[in-house]
Amino acid sequence: MLSLLTVTALAVARLDQLFAAVMLFGIYSLLSAALFVVMDAVDVAFTEAAVGAGISIILMLGALALTSREQRPVPRSRHWIALVVVVVTGAGLIYGTLDIPLYADPNAPAHLHVAPRYLQQSMQEIGIPNVVTSVLASYRGYDTLGETVVIFTAAVGVIGRLGVATEGRIEPKTGGLEHYLILRITAKFMLPLILVFALYVQFHGDFGPGGGFQAGVIFASAFILYGLVFGMENVTAVAPPVVVRSLAAIGVLIYAGVGVVSLLMGSNFLDYNILGHEPTHGQHLGIFLVEFGVGVTVAASMISLFYAYASYQREK
Amino acid sequence: MQVFGLYNYWVVIILMMIGLYVVIASGNLIKKIVGLNIFQTSVFILYISIGKLDRGTAPILVEGVTSYSNPLPHVLILTAIVVGVATTALGLALAVRIYGAYGSIEEDEIQKQDNAS
Numbered sequence A: 001m002l003s004l005l006t007v008t009a010l011a012v013a014r015l016d017q018l019f020a021a022v023m024l025f026g027i028y029s030l031l032s033a034a035l036f037v038v039m040d041a042v043d044v045a046f047t048e049a050a051v052g053a054g055i056s057i058i059l060m061l062g063a064l065a066l067t068s069r070e071q072r073p074v075p076r077s078r079h080w081i082a083l084v085v086v087v088v089t090g091a092g093l094i095y096g097t098l099d100i101p102l103y104a105d106p107n108a109p110a111h112l113h114v115a116p117r118y119l120q121q122s123m124q125e126i127g128i129p130n131v132v133t134s135v136l137a138s139y140r141g142y143d144t145l146g147e148t149v150v151i152f153t154a155a156v157g158v159i160g161r162l163g164v165a166t167e168g169r170i171e172p173k174t175g176g177l178e179h180y181l182i183l184r185i186t187a188k189f190m191l192p193l194i195l196v197f198a199l200y201v202q203f204h205g206d207f208g209p210g211g212g213f214q215a216g217v218i219f220a221s222a223f224i225l226y227g228l229v230f231g232m233e234n235v236t237a238v239a240p241p242v243v244v245r246s247l248a249a250i251g252v253l254i255y256a257g258v259g260v261v262s263l264l265m266g267s268n269f270l271d272y273n274i275l276g277h278e279p280t281h282g283q284h285l286g287i288f289l290v291e292f293g294v295g296v297t298v299a300a301s302m303i304s305l306f307y308a309y310a311s312y313q314r315e316k
Numbered sequence B: 001m002q003v004f005g006l007y008n009y010w011v012v013i014i015l016m017m018i019g020l021y022v023v024i025a026s027g028n029l030i031k032k033i034v035g036l037n038i039f040q041t042s043v044f045i046l047y048i049s050i051g052k053l054d055r056g057t058a059p060i061l062v063e064g065v066t067s068y069s070n071p072l073p074h075v076l077i078l079t080a081i082v083v084g085v086a087t088t089a090l091g092l093a094l095a096v097r098i099y100g101a102y103g104s105i106e107e108d109e110i111q112k113q114d115n116a117s
Helices: A002-014 A018-038 A042-066 A076-097 A115-125 A131-139 A141-162 A181-203 A212-230 A232-238 A241-264 A279-311 B007-025 B029-051 B071-102 B107-116
Strands: none
Touching: A002 A018, A002 B007, A002 B029, A018 A042, A018 B029, A042 A212, A042 A279, A042 B029, A042 B071, A076 B007, A115 A131, A115 A279, A115 B071, A131 A141, A131 A279, A131 B071, A141 A241, A141 A279, A141 B071, A181 A212, A181 A279, A212 A232, A212 A279, A212 B071, A232 A279, A241 A279, A279 B071, B007 B029, B029 B071, B071 B107
């Protein structure tokens, strides 16, 4: 599996055809998602499959459509310089690995500090089986809040660069693959399933792999599929850009609001114990709300990214 | 055993270096972003490799299982992936704008136009 990854990455590096390189990068992402499953990181694999192989490819193709599809060859000398830099750095790094613990060594320092506590106590303290979710939303809630804000900021940045997608700016003839019968029927069949699956991932994240980040991305991909197949005017009728943009902000507000509520109730910021009659009830409620906020922000940000690319008009 | 135990890390380094090579050697901005993404994924694999435990399973608590992989790297990487796509989108948006302003996303051509003006 690792060797396959290397081969794919090499092919991406060699290709001058950007379209093919981006497609291969999708395969690379999917392979790495499979690798994450092998290494027990189911939540991560989930995210990588949805993000790397789905959304980021669509965004890259969108950027390619707005620019050029081929790269011009660069002077040979530059390849040699790059090669020398890379070989020297790589050799240094490999020398560095000789000191680190072997793969899957249970006594590695990384497994001895906080992880045992998370694994042993989270059932009593948080009361949900998926440790990844409890660490994400509760123990390290500050980090996750920060990351949600980063996603929101990136969406704001893209909108700032590419302009706001208002109804007037969307040409009536942008895209739409409706005349392809197979695509249309399959998309219609898939859409409700994707949406239901996204909701399942969102609300089942406490017990199985899943959570706000994955659900948000899957939810957004349903809208993007709809937009690609049925055209921008249809998808913006379902989810107007203004609403989507405000939802991205509302998600962050929900997350931070939970923290403020716990502050007002006399506890620490993002300490959910106070929210319920019992600590674990409070934790359940807090994690539910926080994951919901994350899901809303991620989905809305991804959809507005897609809108921004789809409605950007080249300045001639 | 020694060699096999470090195999994962070495592949990570190779992938990382392929990404770095693409970033340095190609003049096309979008290709550079793809290279950065390869680099980024290799870092993800590094973290998850560190989190893997011998005979461990996915960190979802079930009766009768005592050995789980380390959940902390999973949390860090899970959020990093989504943040990564958001920043990638921002980078691509900049590339699109540069194309709008210069008519090219090749580094040398942009520099030439900058020098000319």
